[in-house]
Amino acid sequence: QDDGYVRLLRRQVEEVFRDNRMIAVCQYNSMPDEDVVLMRHYLRKHNIEVKFVLNEIVRPVLSQSKYKNLLPLFVARNILLVSPETKAKEMLRVLKGVPQINLLGACIDDTILSRQGVENFAKLPSLEASQGQTAGALALLPSQTSSLLQRGSVHLMALLDQHIRRLQAGETGSPAEPAPAQSLGAH
């Protein structure tokens, strides 16, 4: 029952999932054509393409792939917003202005996310910023090691210094102080 056109459409769906890092599934409620064109235009600026899909084509393709958990999304009318990049923040910003399109979920870097998941993902700092933060955190501990190791001897030196100063002060006539010897003994 598989005619050529159906096979072509199915292959296109497979390609979409293979060639893109971000595939967002949205419910499409009827909107005027000009609004569709405008939305396509703003999304293309962020390298996001709009694809209208038929559930009858997508469902069999997904059910035999690792994306089968996306199957429940494909009822009623849907569109896919796909991109080789993962600019979730920009996508959400454009969608905010289009109330007839409702984001249902997405698959980003082979990870299936709910709508809330996409919003959380959009709030993450960039990969470079996260890498910088991690490198900084890891470098913090070794930087403290050398000062930690020296702390004992530095303290001893400071105490001996004070002891010497007090002995010298004692030679020049001030009352002898047994205190420094006691404080040294306490350590």
Next chain:
Amino acid sequence: KKMASKISVVLRPVKSIVVRFCPFESNVESTRKFLGCINHKKIQATNRNCEVTADVRHDGSEPLVDVMFADGERLIMKGANLTTIEMLTALRSRCNAKELKEEQKSKKKSP
């Protein structure tokens, strides 16, 4: 068989409609189709001030349609066991009833 898209609803007595569902659940089809139908331009044209919002969740909650009428009345339809046509028809009959009441009220005021 009646097509859901052919059911006309007059939204004049409606203040807002919130359609809530968890898309990853399997009982949301009729609710999502309801959302698609009431977004149709013919129905939207009957009341441009009626806010239709989709509340997409992921917490296992039931799909439902929450209609707030201008006179303060509220209609909640739980979509899990209702068809799209049933929900649209229910909304339509409520709206028509309210419209009728309004007409009778205005007739009484100005004989």
